[in-house]
Amino acid sequence: MASQILLDLKNVNKVFGNNHVLRDINLRIERGKFITFLGPSGCGKTTLLRSIAGFYTVDEGEVWIDGKQVNDLPPYKRGTPMVFQEYALFPHMTVFDNIAYGLDIQKRPEEEIEKRVMGALAQVKLTGLEGRYPHEMSGGQQQRVAMARALVMNSPIILLDEPLSNLDAKLREEVRVELRGIQQDLGLTVIYVTHDQLEALSMSDYIVVFNKGAIDQYGTPHEIYYEPRTQYVADFIGTTNFVEATVLEHNDREALVAYGKETPIKVPIKAHLNKSEEVLLSVRPESLRINQPDVGDFSIRATVKSSMFLGEKERYFLEDSAGKEWIVDAYDIGLTRFTGEVVITADVDKLHLIKKTN
Numbered sequence: 517m518a519s520q521i522l523l524d525l526k527n528v529n530k531v532f533g534n535n536h537v538l539r540d541i542n543l544r545i546e547r548g549k550f551i552t553f554l555g556p557s558g559c560g561k562t563t564l565l566r567s568i569a570g571f572y573t574v575d576e577g578e579v580w581i582d583g584k585q586v587n588d589l590p591p592y593k594r595g596t597p598m599v600f601q602e603y604a605l606f607p608h609m610t611v612f613d614n615i616a617y618g619l620d621i622q623k624r625p626e627e628e629i630e631k632r633v634m635g636a637l638a639q640v641k642l643t644g645l646e647g648r649y650p651h652e653m654s655g656g657q658q659q660r661v662a663m664a665r666a667l668v669m670n671s672p673i674i675l676l677d678e679p680l681s682n683l684d685a686k687l688r689e690e691v692r693v694e695l696r697g698i699q700q701d702l703g704l705t706v707i708y709v710t711h712d713q714l715e716a717l718s719m720s721d722y723i724v725v726f727n728k729g730a731i732d733q734y735g736t737p738h739e740i741y742y743e744p745r746t747q748y749v750a751d752f753i754g755t756t757n758f759v760e761a762t763v764l765e766h767n768d769r770e771a772l773v774a775y776g777k778e779t780p781i782k783v784p785i786k787a788h789l790n791k792s793e794e795v796l797l798s799v800r801p802e803s804l805r806i807n808q809p810d811v812g813d814f815s816i817r818a819t820v821k822s823s824m825f826l827g828e829k830e831r832y833f834l835e836d837s838a839g840k841e842w843i844v845d846a847y848d849i850g851l852t853r854f855t856g857e858v859v860i861t862a863d864v865d866k867l868h869l870i871k872k873t874n
């Protein structure tokens with residue numbers, strides 16, 4: 517039986533001149549999963565994607581695809597088609613010919629090409645449009661043609677580099693759902709590059725968060741959001757509040773931590789800690805409550821500075837006595853408004869402890 521691991525990156529390093537772009541990347545990707553490479557511009561996502569596809573050779577480390585080491589294989593022998601932001605469709609060719617291109621190069625028999633192209637068109641729901649030219653199609657449809665061009669090669673893995681960034685917001689959302697649907701229906705393994713956190717959270721089975729050429733965290737969207745391993749990840753994914761704290765004592769499951777002038781609290785822990793260690797408590801704006809002192813053991817006195825109505829929630833900006841800013845999202849509070857001195861509270865299980873050394 518084929519191994520569940522389709523892509524295995526072992527200690528991959530890539531250097532451009534004196535720019536060390538990928539640092540000791542170790543990553544194992546399972547078959548049939550939607551994986552997103554997430555990180556800000558310039559952190560190395562595209563470079564890693566291109567190193568998997570074979571457009572770049574790595575300077576150190578090994579790239580394994582489907583049980584084969586492919587370091588020395590050119591792109592067309594790796595079975596890793598890439599779909600780009602700008603689609604890279606040939607404008608002078610019909611949709612059919614665009615999709616058939618890779619098979620033509622392989623000199624497949626005409627009948628087989630016809631069958632496979634029509635099959636790929638059906639998979640992306642474009643049957644009937646095979647005679648059109650790219651400029652006669654919408655951005656979303658062109659994106660699907662680009663996808664079909666990858667699908668037709670029957671490759672084990674498809675690489676997508678910011679494929680939706682040319683589309684407007686509404687269409688982007690639609691195509692996201694479609695793409696994820698195609699991936700799930702066909703059981704494809706997809707690696708998707710984006711700097712858009714929402715896109716990553718909403719589409720992926722797993723997210724790889726990049727920080728300056730290294731992987732800070734690999735986990736499910738929920739793990740990345742609720743249990744960020746580093747301050748960088750917590751900060752990059754959504755909005756969060758950080759509080760400096762000190763470990764007073766701990767066992768394997770929880771730590772008693774002191775923060776500000778408040779009564780120390782017990783917080784669940786995942787990482788190994790030391791006594792007296794300086795840590796950060798991270799708490800999401802939606803996990804905090806204003807003036808509900810009965811909720812939770814964590815509490816901070818603060819003053820409301822401003823607020824912003826965002827429809828489903830009101831976002832409050834507050835300041836505590838140490839001058840630290842807090843962000844709290846209040847949901848479903850109708851016409852209630854908070855002003856002046858308030859107490860913000862949270863359940864301890866909504867607090868996430870992050871080691872500072874990370």
Ligand SMILES: Nc1ncnc2c1ncn2[C@@H]1O[C@H](COP(=O)(O)OP(=O)(O)OP(=O)(O)O)[C@@H](O)[C@H]1O
Binds near residue numbers: 532535561711
């Ligand atoms: N062919 C190249 N030659 C030299 N430097 C390169 C090359 N490709 C990328 N780089 C550099 O490598 C670093 C990482 O770039 P990369 O494109 O992988 O980042 P990214 O995370 O994909 O960003 P973006 O979202 O902007 O594409 C950048 O500093 C970039 O300038």
